Amino acid sequence: MDFYTIVRPEHLNHYHYLFGGVMLRWVDEYAYVAAIREFPTARFVTRAMDQVSFTQSVKNGAMLRFQVKREKLGKTSVCYRVVVFARDLQAKEEYHVFETAVTLVSLAPDGKKTPLPSLLPEL
Amino acid sequence: MDFYTIVRPEHLNHYHYLFGGVMLRWVDEYAYVAAIREFPTARFVTRAMDQVSFTQSVKNGAMLRFQVKREKLGKTSVCYRVVVFARDLQAKEEYHVFETAVTLVSLAPDGKKTPLPSLLPEL
Amino acid sequence: MDFYTIVRPEHLNHYHYLFGGVMLRWVDEYAYVAAIREFPTARFVTRAMDQVSFTQSVKNGAMLRFQVKREKLGKTSVCYRVVVFARDLQAKEEYHVFETAVTLVSLAPDGKKTPLPSLLPEL
Amino acid sequence: MDFYTIVRPEHLNHYHYLFGGVMLRWVDEYAYVAAIREFPTARFVTRAMDQVSFTQSVKNGAMLRFQVKREKLGKTSVCYRVVVFARDLQAKEEYHVFETAVTLVSLAPDGKKTPLPSLLPEL
Amino acid sequence: MDFYTIVRPEHLNHYHYLFGGVMLRWVDEYAYVAAIREFPTARFVTRAMDQVSFTQSVKNGAMLRFQVKREKLGKTSVCYRVVVFARDLQAKEEYHVFETAVTLVSLAPDGKKTPLPSLLPEL
Amino acid sequence: MDFYTIVRPEHLNHYHYLFGGVMLRWVDEYAYVAAIREFPTARFVTRAMDQVSFTQSVKNGAMLRFQVKREKLGKTSVCYRVVVFARDLQAKEEYHVFETAVTLVSLAPDGKKTPLPSLLPEL
Numbered sequence: 001m002d003f004y005t006i007v008r009p010e011h012l013n014h015y016h017y018l019f020g021g022v023m024l025r026w027v028d029e030y031a032y033v034a035a036i037r038e039f040p041t042a043r044f045v046t047r048a049m050d051q052v053s054f055t056q057s058v059k060n061g062a063m064l065r066f067q068v069k070r071e072k073l074g075k076t077s078v079c080y081r082v083v084v085f086a087r088d089l090q091a092k093e094e095y096h097v098f099e100t101a102v103t104l105v106s107l108a109p110d111g112k113k114t115p116l117p118s119l120l121p122e123l
Numbered sequence: 124m125d126f127y128t129i130v131r132p133e134h135l136n137h138y139h140y141l142f143g144g145v146m147l148r149w150v151d152e153y154a155y156v157a158a159i160r161e162f163p164t165a166r167f168v169t170r171a172m173d174q175v176s177f178t179q180s181v182k183n184g185a186m187l188r189f190q191v192k193r194e195k196l197g198k199t200s201v202c203y204r205v206v207v208f209a210r211d212l213q214a215k216e217e218y219h220v221f222e223t224a225v226t227l228v229s230l231a232p233d234g235k236k237t238p239l240p241s242l243l244p245e246l
Numbered sequence: 247m248d249f250y251t252i253v254r255p256e257h258l259n260h261y262h263y264l265f266g267g268v269m270l271r272w273v274d275e276y277a278y279v280a281a282i283r284e285f286p287t288a289r290f291v292t293r294a295m296d297q298v299s300f301t302q303s304v305k306n307g308a309m310l311r312f313q314v315k316r317e318k319l320g321k322t323s324v325c326y327r328v329v330v331f332a333r334d335l336q337a338k339e340e341y342h343v344f345e346t347a348v349t350l351v352s353l354a355p356d357g358k359k360t361p362l363p364s365l366l367p368e369l
Numbered sequence: 370m371d372f373y374t375i376v377r378p379e380h381l382n383h384y385h386y387l388f389g390g391v392m393l394r395w396v397d398e399y400a401y402v403a404a405i406r407e408f409p410t411a412r413f414v415t416r417a418m419d420q421v422s423f424t425q426s427v428k429n430g431a432m433l434r435f436q437v438k439r440e441k442l443g444k445t446s447v448c449y450r451v452v453v454f455a456r457d458l459q460a461k462e463e464y465h466v467f468e469t470a471v472t473l474v475s476l477a478p479d480g481k482k483t484p485l486p487s488l489l490p491e492l
Numbered sequence: 493m494d495f496y497t498i499v500r501p502e503h504l505n506h507y508h509y510l511f512g513g514v515m516l517r518w519v520d521e522y523a524y525v526a527a528i529r530e531f532p533t534a535r536f537v538t539r540a541m542d543q544v545s546f547t548q549s550v551k552n553g554a555m556l557r558f559q560v561k562r563e564k565l566g567k568t569s570v571c572y573r574v575v576v577f578a579r580d581l582q583a584k585e586e587y588h589v590f591e592t593a594v595t596l597v598s599l600a601p602d603g604k605k606t607p608l609p610s611l612l613p614e615l
Numbered sequence: 616m617d618f619y620t621i622v623r624p625e626h627l628n629h630y631h632y633l634f635g636g637v638m639l640r641w642v643d644e645y646a647y648v649a650a651i652r653e654f655p656t657a658r659f660v661t662r663a664m665d666q667v668s669f670t671q672s673v674k675n676g677a678m679l680r681f682q683v684k685r686e687k688l689g690k691t692s693v694c695y696r697v698v699v700f701a702r703d704l705q706a707k708e709e710y711h712v713f714e715t716a717v718t719l720v721s722l723a724p725d726g727k728k729t730p731l732p733s734l735l736p737e738l
Binding site: 129130131132133182183212 | 627628
């Protein structure tokens, strides 16, 4: 599953590059969307995020692609690898800027871990 | 091309449903992303949006899917139909909530209309 | 009824002009304010927005004037024409940048259409 | 000159009343808009705000009216009284919630005080 | 008690200096945090803010320090002096940019003033 | 060095708990502030963040304390441990909610790593 966003002035740090904290917020959001698309009736919270490296500064106007793939499927949790690519304004090539894995856990209404529902077949 | 987002408290109007203006902002953004994915070297601005109807209130926690399809391809502009579906929290079914068409025009650096580059083949 | 706002960096797209989606959000908001000023006891939601054209890029620092006029008055709905003018920073003249019509419908607490209350006389 | 806004969930503090800091931000913004409407070619910055009292909590969905009146006109500065009234959702009566005075000073491009241009006659 | 923040593009006015309204929002927030650190079980609202002067423009990338000191302790209210210093990007020296006093009042759940709890000793 | 913030409605996910992505954004910001306080003349970017676990949901109105301690000091980079504690509204006790380590690297204007300046003695 791929997700896309555009870097605008409101997302920049004071050096006029993408603020790392905004990247982390998007990664968390898109991992959640991936999980809820595969398990629509589950109630998920983010449990963990792997170590991350910021190796490339991202510029205003870049299009980001968040490639999200299921990596591990547990009884009560699911882990997605999120790889982020950027394509600069008016450029053709995209390049790798960020990568991590996000684990989400399925909770019952009382806040305790509960088994995941079955995977939605069509995704 | 499909795009996804989650409705959170910051997106709600004072009745605690999705604020229509936020929906319009997302529609504009995803039509732009669709265009830039197909024509990466173009410089686009939104030129027009068709009449819109809001027929369904959208709740906090709903997942929105923005289905974006190219509808018309002109010499200097391109038009995308954007159809939005919502899936309520922990529900399986999605339902139609919104539909419009967005026209983007390709501009030269001097701000004048300029022919679109050729379509990126792989999309 | 006129409404005003200033375009600041947080409202810009990556070309450093006003992001069209932000304009649409303001138009939706000011049409609602106009309706609630005329019908304070009603419970309104946006039902429709006419086709829109973006014919002028708006710069950082511009003052926007949203001129909102009641255009049609139905039994359960009301329509406002919204015309937007911009005045550039330190300039004297304003120019037309955007125009549409927004229809709002009066809802009962159960979400069904309900007749509008009588118009507040003093507005 | 009157300005209007609607209190939405994104403006609330954790008690679900209007966050005072958001009120102050709006007061600052509307005083600036009033000044720039009267002196379009000036370059203004806020210089001072009078002591303020928050005497009423404002609820989600309230419509705020910012009544802005010129109070003092100096050679290089101008002061506006800002009185804020709220009208609760579906209520007819508005009530006083806030009052202050904001002084703006006219600056030259080098950042030094400079005489105000003449007042725009039609406002 | 000292609080810190960084000025980023989203905080700027259209002249690319810190928007005064954002400064006021931070001052209100940090005075509240100071109060809640000293009186954790109280329920506070901002009651008043002293006259303020903006004497220095603050640039993108500056680090702000909000120095907050208890100034007056009443039976149902407490007043903090907030002095704000800025340090420009890659500069060593900080300079005074803003100063005010914020009064918070302790409320009971019914919204009436109620005596402050005893001061948390360790702060 | 300790940093504080209050969780408000705009920071919540659709379950009305703190959105994990907002926590990550704050952690990134406060690690940066810690670094810039110790090395004011450096130009820092975030290079890495350790694996993180979200073990506790954080409620609206909670006060967060970000305890930031320098953990490693390299020639061109510095690493801070960030431990986050929450204190619920009107509660006296705080509890541990989050922990990670953030590495920042010192860059020259050309974007290459450059040795850190000497540590500011008074911090």
